[in-house]
Amino acid sequence: METTLEMRRVRTAAAWGDTNDVILVHAGGLIGRPGGQDQCYPFRVHPHFRWLTGLSVRDAVLAFDPEEGESGGWTEFFPSVTALDTVWEGLLPLGRGRALSELTSWLEARHGRTITHLGAGYDTTQSPLEQKILEARRPKDEAELILMHRAVVATAAGFAAARTALRAGLTERELQIEIETAFARSGATGVAYDTIVGFGPTSAIFHAEPGSRALAIGEQVLIDAGAEVDGYCADVTRTLPGPGGFTSQQEELLALLDGVERACCLACRPGVEWHEIHRIAARGIAQGLRDFGILRCSAEEALETEAIALFFPHGVGHLVGLGVRDASGVGPGRGPKRRYCGVTPRCDLKLEPGFLVTVEPGIYFIPALLNDPANREKYATQVDWETLGRWLVPGGFRIEDDILVTDGEPINLTAEIPH
Structure with a gap:
């Protein structure tokens, strides 16, 4: 054998x-x-x-x-x-x-x-x-999935520790320490990447480095972290309530994002283009923002004009496994990665059984994008800037799971980590 x-x-x-x-x-x-x-x-x-x-x-x-x-x-x-x-x-x-x-x-x-x-x-x-x-x-074998499972178990322990640690006055750096200590105690051999922790405004910085910022009432907590076991990496993001719980606006945004993320995960099936997964995310977010009154235009127009990238300015995910962006790229016979819905996703390929992908849509309110005069002029008819002003509390929301593509239903390896 x-x-x-x-x-x-x-x-x-x-x-x-x-x-x-x-x-x-x-x-x-x-x-x-x-x-x-x-x-x-x-x-x-x-x-x-x-x-x-x-x-x-x-x-x-x-x-x-x-x-x-x-x-x-x-x-x-x-x-x-x-x-x-x-x-x-x-x-x-x-x-x-x-x-x-x-x-x-x-x-x-x-x-x-x-x-x-x-x-x-x-x-x-x-x-x-x-x-x-x-x-x-790209297709993961049994030995790889065993290591991924161990990495996910350690990652789950880190997120459980984070939920327990949350309190007013806690710093981003202190929360990082709690998370990574739990990883190590649960069998991790390292961290999959530099742990990202953002409170309130810093939750909209994609690669936020945990610092001395203290958690305040009314701020959301974005954690993007993963444990590594013998080179194999989990990659998970959760947006958690700070002390005092979510505000009503935060609850609405997170509920929208949760539904979008779950729809994307269910769509990860053999033969589906990765760009289509991104489109599901972008369209779902655009429709929600239209329902909130932030977008004036239809969801389709928000995608075609790239207005959606003001609020969702990154790709929906990537391959993961032996390294946090394992074997991502383009499929056979394709040229360079293509721009799509205002961004350039890390993958441009069809999903196949055995592929392990992250699904990580996000909604962000980033002053550098939304207060840019050029963007305000370009998207004057797509965005209701007056309504946006009532939502414009700088910050971000992201949910991310690790999904195994199979011949049947996709398997969420990180489903046990609560959203």
Whole structure:
């Protein structure tokens, strides 16, 4: 019976097809901190290497020669472990693969062949072989879903801790600490990305860095956070009430967003274009804003004129898994990502069984967009600026879940984390 790694390599070789290239997949190495003497940033192995080897080893190379039948054409090369490596870092020999020092002679034996480099240190965005390995990696196998489940369990613990911690005077940084501590206590090996915490006005900053701002009565709390387990990342957003609960306007906005997000999740089925998921989100938000009197125009006009991007100025989500934006991009045979409803979504592809996606629509009131004279002139007929003025309390609302596309009903992996 083939192992998981063997199946991944067979899938990748099949995706690459009849290429005669010798392909080197690089794990990557340490990156020094500026002015940090011998200090480095934490090592992050390239996901292609991790997926094909199951390892996180710096400076390693996985080679593929389609003309070499032994081992399916795959050869692993690892740097030798020195006594100093063991003393300083506790590294030990892996007991598999070949020494990295042998790679030069291995390549010399294939002199005259085209060498294609993938992975860390190489810009391969235009390489057909890069696109093929992304396609091979998009459907998640059983081993990957097990790790995703563990990441979700740890993430749920973090959000539960956040709800318990909320109180007037709590700072964004203090809430971040509560969340990430719960992640670690529940088995996370790290955070999937820098935790985002925003109170009131800072909830409209997409990548808000938690600071010293204290939570006040009447402010919503936006948390975008995920735990990581062995490289696999959950990605969840919830908008929670601050002390005193939601205002009536906040409740209306969140109820609208909740319905939109659930509709998008249910639409994640095989054959559906990702742009269509974004359109469902954008149209639902536009219709709600029209019902509130903020938009004068129809939902369709708000999408066609791109007025909706004033309130929903990002894509509806992306692929997730081995890394927080795992194997996103464009589908086979497509050109660059396209602009759609005023934004450029991170994905431009059809959903397939096994794809794991985030669905994260949002509604925002961002002064930099809504008070811009150029936007006010451009969208004079689409937006009721007087009515908007009664809603314009700076802030944002976002809900995000991780959805597995199947042959049947989509599965919400993060459904146990309350909205």
